[in-house]
Amino acid sequence: MKVQAAVRRLVVAATVAGRVRSVRIVYRVGPAGRLSTVWQRSPSLSRSVLPPAVTVVCRVATSDSAPAARRREVEAQVRQYVRRHAADPDLAITGIAGALGWSARYLQDVLQAAGTTSRELIRSERLRLRLRLARTRLAGSAWDNRSIAQVAHASGFASHASFATAYRREFGVTPRETRGDGRGES
Known part of the structure; x- marks a missing residue:
């Protein structure tokens, strides 16, 4: 139609x-x-x-008269935009709304209906970005001379313990298993 x-x-x-x-x-x-x-x-x-x-x-x-399918499309656009711009320190709902052509309030309503908030979405995408960076570093040979704790810190994690917990939750394996060399984590 x-x-x-x-x-x-x-x-x-x-x-x-x-x-x-x-x-x-x-x-x-x-x-x-x-x-x-x-x-x-x-x-x-x-x-x-x-x-x-x-x-x-x-x-x-843009009131709630929008069909559910349209709201899901908008949600997907927001998630995709946040994924692409997660490294931007100034990323906020107002910038997302402006870039996508929607009001900030409408995007907040769409995300609320999806069970999240813009702040939570941005935080989780930034966490995934840092975890993927750490996984790349752990799997590559350029970072072999650094400990897992150093890789975690260089990837934006303040605590080795929180890094290891988040890493295992995201990828289903420990950082040591990804590295595959059996070295200690210190």
């Missing part, structure tokens, strides 16, 4: 300094359900009113 783009207009009234001001917001719901928003404001309207007004439009346009 082909989804056609729809253009909708919404006039939002806001009280600023005791006077009602209006902002006309024109938004387009595109073929993928993404929003393109263009707003026009009255000359006397404060710029601080625009973000809340745009948020209202995003909430109306």
Whole structure:
């Protein structure tokens, strides 16, 4: 079924300094359900009113009326984006939302419905990234002269014990088994 783009207009009234001001917001719901928003404001309207007004439009346009299949697609897009950008120290829901063309609130709702939060998703993907890096180092010959504890620390783990526990949970084997040389872990 082909989804056609729809253009909708919404006039939002806001009280600023005791006077009602209006902002006309024109938004387009595109073929993928993404929003393109263009707003026009009255000359006397404060710029601080625009973000809340745009948020209202995003909430109306992307409300829970989205089918479950669409929410799963959005969740998959978010997970893929987080996987690709897990090393970015500034990765946050607002940046993800901007890059994918959704509101941060909508993405939070999608992730909540999936049983997670953006913070938990980012944390778990960063952990997986560090564990994969450690596994590559343990399996390669370039790191043979370093202990497992040194590899763990170089891969971003503060504690050898927490590294070993997370490693075994992720890969089903210990770091020593991955290294395969029978050396001690000190």
